Amino acid sequence: MLHEVLPLESGEELVNPTLHYAVYGRLNAARDNAVLVCHALSGSAQVAEWWPQLFLPGGLLDLERDCVIGINIFGSCYGSTGPQSIDPATGEVYGPTFPLINIRDMVRVEAKLIESLGIARLKLAIGASIGGMQVLEWAILFPERVARAISIGVAPLGAMGLGLNHLQRQAIMLDPAWKGGYYGDGPQPEGGLALARALGIISYKSVPLFEQRFNRKPNRHGEENPWISTSAGQNGRFDVAGYLDHQGEKFNPRFDANSYIAITRTMDTFDPVRGHESPFVAYSRITAHLTLVGISTDWLFPPEDIRSMAAIIRAAGARCDYREMASVHGHDAFLAEPEQLVRLLTPVFE
Incomplete structure (x- = not known):
């Protein structure tokens, strides 16, 4: 200290x-x-x-x-x-x-x-x-x-990077659990943080890598069909969607939404x-x-x-x-x- x-x-x-x-x-x-x-x-x-x-x-x-x-x-x-x-x-x-x-x-x-x-x-x-x-x-x-x-x-960061960081922060702040950032010891805005992380992951990867890994394949080795509605009235996911959802979900237990916002702002201001x-x-x-x-x-x-x-x-x-x-x-x-x-x-x- x-x-x-x-x-x-x-x-x-x-x-x-x-x-x-x-x-x-x-x-x-x-x-x-x-x-x-x-x-x-x-x-x-x-x-x-x-x-x-x-x-x-x-x-x-x-x-x-x-x-x-x-x-x-x-x-x-x-x-x-x-x-x-x-x-x-x-x-x-x-x-x-x-x-x-x-x-x-x-x-x-x-x-x-x-x-x-x-x-x-x-x-x-x-x-x-x-x-x-x-x-x-x-x-x-x-x-x-x-x-x-x-x-x-x-x-x-150029304009594209600044824009992506802005959208990541907005994803967190639009989560109902955000509560203006005063979520304290209660549930943190997990949906917003997961979405922010998924957006971040896209910016960390490349088009050739995603095409090579996912292309237009359905998720779970074809078990989810993006062209057919499920019983919940939703379509299945493509493989890339399943990957991004998973990356967001596994990020939640190890990070904090306010920290994510603070650090992306630090990145934005680097000059x-x-x-x-x-x-x-x-x-x-x-x-x-x-x-x-x-x-x-x-x-x-x-x-x-x-x-x-x-x-x-x-x-x-x-x-x-x-x-x-x-x-x-x-x-x-x-x-x-x-x-x-x-x-x-x-x-x-x-």
């Missing part, structure tokens, strides 16, 4: 916020072997649980050599201060009143945590999606504190050059060896956007290389094909 008032860029503040973190391995005597791994939207500080392939023999991380740190982001429901936390000003759960947190706010507090662990400089900061946003902000805000930085599948005189001024601050990774079929964060950002960063005088995963898995490729990601990034360390 930080025993202080944390001012936010939104003009609001957090009082005595808490960051939940996990550490794998040990710091060496020189304290120069620290690796920060930043998680995606629904991830947690438990890096080894959601990205275990990074720790396998031949992977990017070696616990005999590296001290790996995962930090749960503000707004999450996995330990750090978020909508389910108590607001010290009211003594009540924040719920929908949880303040807007941007990526820069997160990174500033993460830096305080890293400093409290006696780490002056990170050997590496790596993350994907909203985790990659944090990595890029680390490289800009604290250039002297990051040696290498790898940001995967990230650029400021690493905002507040700087120009992109060149912002990116010229970077001294880390920065690697940006695009994914060939990612339409949420198109690879051409990331490639263009890499070119601007290089033009600003920073060391930045661009690499691209060739995958049908869309934005989720960093989780779906981690072995390929490891192969792609291994040369960065040679």
Whole structure:
């Protein structure tokens, strides 16, 4: 817990916020072997649980050599201060009143945590999606504190991504159980959250992947017929519909609707050059060896956007290389094909 008032860029503040973190391995005597791994939207500080392939023999991380740190982001429901936390000003759960947190706010507090662990400089900061946003902000805000930085599948969201995030939040808020966000310990808006997650899943995948997996097949190996009404007067589902419904339903037990809204708003507001005189001024601050990774079929964060950002960063005088995963898995490729990601990034360390 930080025993202080944390001012936010939104003009609001957090009082005595808490960051939940996990550490794998040990710091060496020189304290120069620290690796920060930043998680995606629904991830947690438990890096080894959601990205275990990074720790396998031949992977990017070696616990005999590296001290790996995962930090749960503000707004999450996995330990750090978020909508389910108590607001010290009211003594009540924040719920929908949880303040807007941007990526820069997160990174500033993460830096305080890293400093409290006696780490002056990170050997590496790596993350994907909203985790990659944090990595890029680390490289800009604290250039002297990051040696290498790898940001995967990230650029400021375009209009399509912003629109999809808006619709996901609307799906939650239109659920009768939403109650203005004050559902408390009662039933949360499970239908709305499930629908929001299903919409999110579509944005994380690709057209080729869905065509390959589902095409126009009926659900449950043909047991549900989309062309015939059931006894309830509803049609059966296509396979893709069954998959998306299942993804939404299994998300409910492990996440919170207010957290989902808070974190998607954080993603929306990511803009690493905002507040700087120009992109060149912002990116010229970077001294880390920065690697940006695009994914060939990612339409949420198109690879051409990331490639263009890499070119601007290089033009600003920073060391930045661009690499691209060739995958049908869309934005989720960093989780779906981690072995390929490891192969792609291994040369960065040679």
